[in-house]
Ligand SMILES: Nc1ncnc2c1ncn2[C@@H]1O[C@H](COP(=O)(O)OP(=O)(O)OP(=O)(O)O)[C@@H](O)[C@H]1O
């Protein structure tokens with residue numbers, strides 16, 4: 513098949529044998545036929561080819577095969593040219609193609625059809641690239657997200673998706689976005705899979721890495737907090753990798769990012785509503801289902817809404833060692849957000865009751881920040897509980913900036929998790945608390 517193709521591809525179409533059933537068709541007609549067939553038979557390949565140039569060769573070959581086998585003749589065009597045209601039609605992303613070909617571009621931000629920014633080496637730059645109009649940009653957005661079974665339109669005006677190459681795409685369109693369709697592509701996210709790697713790039717110290725690993729071993733409930741892009745999901749993933757191999761982990765996410773190889777894991781992904789406004793499956797639905805799946809550990813990629821209530825309830829009803837992330841500006845803010853989100857689910861529950869539930873549920877908050885130079889660091893680690901006077905508190909035991917050491921562990925924390933666990937926790941945190949025998953004895 514391949515050698516015949518090679519010979520034929522350079523030749524223009526000639527209806528040499530003039531077989532009756534062979535009819536000439538317009539380029540548009542053939543393009544449409546081939547496009548539909550290939551989208552149906554190879555949706556993943558098309559998707560990959562939209563992101564990677566190399567893959568386009570495979571599409572061109574596939575298109576040629578189809579042209580030959582279906583005898584799709586077009587006058588005055590060689591098979592190769594026709595196939596290239598169809599492949600471009602299938603996989604091209606218009607004005608941003610050149611950005612995707614540029615390995616230095618780590619982020620592409622399209623704020624409506626007239627404004628395209630990129631990030632190169634951590635720096636934001638405006639480009640002179642433009643789209644024709646809103647529809648053109650919307651078409652490109654849908655081309656990108658179609659491959660992962662998503663679509664944006666009036667009924668579903670935003671989408672968040674992870675592409676096969678690991679890039680993350682977010683699109684939001686009018687009327688929600690006032691700039692016109694807005695597209696953000698975060699490319700080549702570097703994968704960190706172990707705590708050692710985070711120590712190596714100074715996200716955290718060795719002491720801290722041991723402390724966090726021990727938190728997971730001791731089945732404490734940990735929430736990672738931080739601003740957008742501060743590396744929360746990465747740290748969550750790294751911590752999840754330290755879970756014991758014998759445990760059954762259920763991972764619940766909006767768009768799947770977390771990977772825990774060599775473990776017993778069930779990955780669940782929420783689903784947005786379809787065009788008729790039906791079929792939505794929320795994180796909350798999945799969490800409720802997960803509780804019936806005999807989980808040893810529940811991991812929720814990010815708490816953004818009502819699921820917070822169910823997570824807190826799960827943490828309080830014997831599901832220890834849960835991990836999640838929350839978008840927040842500080843450990844303190846993280847507690848407020850947890851409370852606010854849980855309240856959204858159960859307005860009838862008095863705030864004070866919710867605060868006590870959170871105090872019992874969450875054990876540790878790891879707060880992370882993205883610094884101006886683009887590096888990510890764990891800036892604070894706090895113990896969570898209920899202080900008799902202050903109520904729900906986040907008590908910092910590590911602060912990167914102040915470098916201050918904790919003087920003593922608050923008694924409410926020892927009461928809450930037990931002396932044995934506190935000792936083990938701080939044994940891991942050598943260099944500061946763990947070595948001090950006297951302090952340990954005073955617990
Ligand atoms: N510790 C780290 N050191 C350096 N880069 C990191 C670190 N953690 C994450 N990154 C990079 O930062 C980007 C964002 O990471 P991640 O998705 O983990 O952040 P996030 O806080 O979960 O973001 P979001 O708010 O979008 O959920 C990725 O490109 C990732 O490679």
Ligand SMILES: [Mg+2]
Nearest residue numbers: 744745814837
């Ligand atoms: Mg995240």
